[in-house]
Amino acid sequence: MTAITLRRHLTDAGHDSDLIFLLEDIASACRSTAYEVRNGPLKGNLGVADSINVQGEDQKPLDIIANDIFVSTCANSPRLAALVSEEIEEVVWLKEPKKGDYMLFFDPLDGSSNLDTNLSVGTIFSIMQIEEDGNRNVLRRGADQLVAGYALYGPATMMVLAAGRGVQGFTLHQGTGIFRLTQPSMSIPETTNEFAINTARRRFWDQPIRDYVDDCLAGTEGPRGKDFNMRWVASMVAEVHRVLMRGGVFLYPLDDKNRAAGGRLRLLYEVAPMAKIIEAAGGAASTGTERILDLVPTEPHQRVATILGSREEVALLEQMHRKPAEA
Ligand code: AFP
DSSP states (O other): OOOHHHHHHHHTTTOOOOHHHHHHHHHHHHHHHHHHHHHGGGGGSSSSEEEEEETTBBOOOHHHHHHHHHHHHEEEEEEEEEEEEEOOOOOEEOOOOOTOOOOEEEEEEEEEGGGGGGGEEEEEEEEEOSSSOOOOOOOOOOOOEEEEEEEESSSEEEEEEEESEEEEEEEEETTTEEEEEEEEEOOOOSSOEEEEEOOGGHHHHHHHHHHHHHHHGGGGGGTOSSSSEEEOSSSHHHHHHHHHHHHEEEEOBBBTTGGGGTOOOIIIIIIIHHHHHHHTOEEEEEESSGGGGOOOOOOOOOOOOOOESHHHHHHHHHHHHOOOOOO
């Protein structure tokens, strides 16, 4: 039987028609972004643009192209009042906010430092609703998200959604350009033997992270009593998708080099959406000391320590952060 379409799934789930409209616009933007990523080398869109983003990072031409695609594709969605993008410093207000209007938070192209080496990259997005007429507060807890999702531009182009009823995966059919449901109910195994962290930063880590990773590396001879596997793609969307598909834990903790900036990954449009997806799939997401979805952002581009994945592994890491420092 042919897998059902994204639109059919959203309609059957009883979502508001304006939300379906916005999600279909997002799907269109992801489809266009996938096309531009696949054709990047042919269109001379690799390397770096001669610009830096609000994060002070070199922008890639495709960062700018993906951002422009999202803004132009989604800006006319009914009841979409605001855009918050990794690539735009200010909040973009599209209309006078009314209660129930949508705010779209997005990282248009995450992992873009992998583009020149043809590795998987992705888009991360999140939708929240305006709480009352005229309220322009975008700094909302991740727990308030109406929808969280990502697109993964890998061997297959996929879209993963958490919209209140578990987590579903959709695959783009290249011939028709339609996203079809391929994973109706994604869930994360509670335990794992796979961790993902940039180990080159070990000397900057706090002790609980060093202890955790050292215990994993000790394998069967160490306190964990089992061998571990390590992965690091340097593309959060690819890491999170792997964790969703087979379990694991992804870590980008605070360390001595990123502490002043608050961490590496951005809360509103990277970590909070991923945390909602991971929790909806039965996993957990923490800073090491706090649940990600409980955090109230202080500014749109705030960064945060990130630990997410299999529930038991995240719980162990939180316990290690609580353990009093060795005397
Ligand atoms: P880019 O978008 O600049 O490639 O950063 C990707 C990212 O935000 C996240 O997707 C990765 O997990 C992480 O940074 C990789 O960080 P390192 O480059 O320090 O490994």
